[in-house]
Amino acid sequence: MKELVVLSGKGGTGKTSIVGSFAALAKSKVLVDCDVDAADLHLILKPTEQQKEEFWSGQVAFVDREACTECGLCQEVCRFKAINDFTIDPVSCEGCGFCYHICPVQAITMKEQMAGHWFISKTRYGPLVHARLGIAQENSGKLIAMVRQKAKEIAQEQKLDYTIADGPPGIGCPVISSLSGANLALLVTEPTLSGMHDLERIISVCRHFGVPPLVCINKNDLNEENSRQIESYCLNQGIEVISKIPFDNAVTEAIVHALPVVEYSQNRVTNEIEKMWQNIVASLKGDKYAHL
Amino acid sequence: MQHKNGKRVIISIASGKGGTGKTLVATSLALSLAGKERVQLLDCDVEEPNAHIFVKAVLNHKESVFIPIPKVDENKCTYCGKCAEVCIYNAVAVFKNKVLVFPELCHGCGACSYLCPESAISEEYREVGIVETGNSKGMDFVHGKLNIGEAMPTPVIRKVKSYINSEMTAIVDISPGTSCPVVEAVKQSDFCLLVTEPTPFGLNDLILAVEMVKKLGIPHGVVINRAGVGDTKLDEYCRKENIPILLTIPLDSRIAILYSRGITLVEGMSQWKNNFLRALVKIREIAHERACST
Numbered sequence: 410m411k412e413l414v415v416l417s418g419k420g421g422t423g424k425t426s427i428v429g430s431f432a433a434l435a436k437s438k439v440l441v442d443c444d445v446d447a448a449d450l451h452l453i454l455k456p457t458e459q460q461k462e463e464f465w466s467g468q469v470a471f472v473d474r475e476a477c478t479e480c481g482l483c484q485e486v487c488r489f490k491a492i493n494d495f496t497i498d499p500v501s502c503e504g505c506g507f508c509y510h511i512c513p514v515q516a517i518t519m520k521e522q523m524a525g526h527w528f529i530s531k532t533r534y535g536p537l538v539h540a541r542l543g544i545a546q547e548n549s550g551k552l553i554a555m556v557r558q559k560a561k562e563i564a565q566e567q568k569l570d571y572t573i574a575d576g577p578p579g580i581g582c583p584v585i586s587s588l589s590g591a592n593l594a595l596l597v598t599e600p601t602l603s604g605m606h607d608l609e610r611i612i613s614v615c616r617h618f619g620v621p622p623l624v625c626i627n628k629n630d631l632n633e634e635n636s637r638q639i640e641s642y643c644l645n646q647g648i649e650v651i652s653k654i655p656f657d658n659a660v661t662e663a664i665v666h667a668l669p670v671v672e673y674s675q676n677r678v679t680n681e682i683e684k685m686w687q688n689i690v691a692s693l694k695g696d697k698y699a700h701l
Numbered sequence: 702m703q704h705k706n707g708k709r710v711i712i713s714i715a716s717g718k719g720g721t722g723k724t725l726v727a728t729s730l731a732l733s734l735a736g737k738e739r740v741q742l743l744d745c746d747v748e749e750p751n752a753h754i755f756v757k758a759v760l761n762h763k764e765s766v767f768i769p770i771p772k773v774d775e776n777k778c779t780y781c782g783k784c785a786e787v788c789i790y791n792a793v794a795v796f797k798n799k800v801l802v803f804p805e806l807c808h809g810c811g812a813c814s815y816l817c818p819e820s821a822i823s824e825e826y827r828e829v830g831i832v833e834t835g836n837s838k839g840m841d842f843v844h845g846k847l848n849i850g851e852a853m854p855t856p857v858i859r860k861v862k863s864y865i866n867s868e869m870t871a872i873v874d875i876s877p878g879t880s881c882p883v884v885e886a887v888k889q890s891d892f893c894l895l896v897t898e899p900t901p902f903g904l905n906d907l908i909l910a911v912e913m914v915k916k917l918g919i920p921h922g923v924v925i926n927r928a929g930v931g932d933t934k935l936d937e938y939c940r941k942e943n944i945p946i947l948l949t950i951p952l953d954s955r956i957a958i959l960y961s962r963g964i965t966l967v968e969g970m971s972q973w974k975n976n977f978l979r980a981l982v983k984i985r986e987i988a989h990e991r992a993c994s995t
């Protein structure tokens with residue numbers, strides 16, 4: 410069983426459309442949506458929920474104003490400036506419990522937070538594990554680790570070949586949780602200066618965590634000069650650019666019709682994505698990139 | 702742009718979905734104001750900061766962002782285990798004659814050093830990112846960069862925000878999403894501009910972003926980017942929810958090409974400046990109304 414994660418650094422480069430297409434192309438896999446903050450994959454895969462679980466994680470302090478003597482010690486020690494006028498701001502509170510431990514009259518309790526939900530669903534392409542983190546919640550990393558773990562278990566039980574994960578944007582906690590321990594990262598970029606800048610950062614993150622990256626340049630014809638620069642940069646880094654997908658409105662039209670683009674139309678975009686998937690399968694099977 | 706109490710307003714530019722054009726809007730908004738009044742552009746997308754590319758910022762000052770982590774003096778330590786017990790993040794482990802600190806897990810809360818009965822813990826500083834400041838085209842510029850491999854962007858975001866100068870209008874570029882770091886960056890804004898696109902993804906993620914700004918009680922409006930693609934559900938949603946659409950940017954290959962070259966919209970197509978200034982007038986009205994009514 411091999412784990413593929415699709416990342417981009419910069420948001421909006423087309424990760425979800427590509428993962429949606431892989432869902433239609435790959436035969437034996439579990440799909441995972443690791444973007445627990447702004448999940449979109451379900452809009453294409455139209456899952457039927459089979460299991461829904463609460464995700465309890467992290468704590469928030471609570472001051473019992475009856476017991477509080479307003480000594481002010483908690484406000485003094487809190488480094489997250491989460492206590493004002495002896496009231497906790499749950500958004501700023503990081504749940505460290507410092508105040509709880511030092512309150513001389515035990516007026517502070519720590520309450521577990523229901524930080525979101527995770528789901529196991531059925532789609533016409535196979536099982537999907539996804540989640541929804543509550544607004545302003547921390548611990549996206551833990552939720553992602555959980556979702557990935559569930560996906561792996563399902564893959565092992567049902568003897569499926571792959572897990573294919575749609576990753577979050579950025580390079581921080583949720584990205585690290587989506588990436589660490591995966592067999593291969595597909596980095597979807599676009600030939601814009603911002604896309605290039607962000608690609609360099611996400612490549613460094615892959616290196617840092619020892620996951621071999623492959624690059625796909627989406628909307629390739631938007632700026633072919635930039636695209637060539639990405640290619641030579643990747644060449645220098647010893648990273649293969651496995652696909653250059655042209656810009657086509659069909660990609661957006663497919664989203665509007667809630668279909669993977671490879672099922673919505675048959676054109677140069679879908680040909681490219683099909684080719685890319687075959688390449689990825691070859692890499693995953695042969696562990697061709699294990700040395701990177 | 703002034704508040705009733707003379708304080709300049711803070712406008713944050715956010716979106717649920719990535720890649721909808723936040724940086725395009727933030728940079729053009731800031732540049733439209735520059736020259737007319739004092740303005741600051743702050744890039745709080747510390748995971749993938751891009752605004753500097755567009756405004757060609759000249760950065761002349763760099764500061765490290767540290768978080769305090771515990772350092773145990775094993776000569777004083779009795780291996781009582783208190784530090785491990787209080788650390789909610791499991792960043793300290795105590796063995797029979799060894800204390801291990803896991804710096805990546807530590808939030809720097811300070812509980813362990815304060816509560817160690819032997820005063821065996823002092824704090825040292827670990828760099829998690831940097832903040833760079835400078836200027837660009839008549840504006841003050843600030844951005845932060847999270848170090849590669851670091852998980853927690855919040856301390857870097859806080860540091861960027863510490864540069865907000867109440868004598869200037871501040872435009873704050875925010876990372877996508879609605880989780881903790883995004884909220885940290887949006888907090889204290891007088892207005893939040895939500896950039897989206899008229900696709901099912903754009904709408905789905907806008908609804909989450911609206912939920913977030915409502916929870917924070919921040920007045921907000923929408924910018925529709927790439928209008929013309931997708932469907933009309935976005936307009937319908939904004940109308941139904943009574944969210945003002947302050948600016949509409951069409952799907953236009955000329956705009957996409959300018960963006961790809963790192964050229965701001967108002968510099969590449971100067972006729973857009975007036976549209977941004979008009980949006981700013983409306984933002985000011987809404988922010989002012991809210992400030993007066995609270």
Ligand code: SF4
Nearest residue numbers: 778781782783784817
């Ligand atoms: S609390 Fe202090 S004395 Fe106890 S194990 Fe930790 S460092 Fe050592």
Ligand code: SF4
Nearest residue numbers: 788807808810811813
């Ligand atoms: S400072 Fe807080 S988070 Fe860091 S090790 Fe000590 S108790 Fe844990």
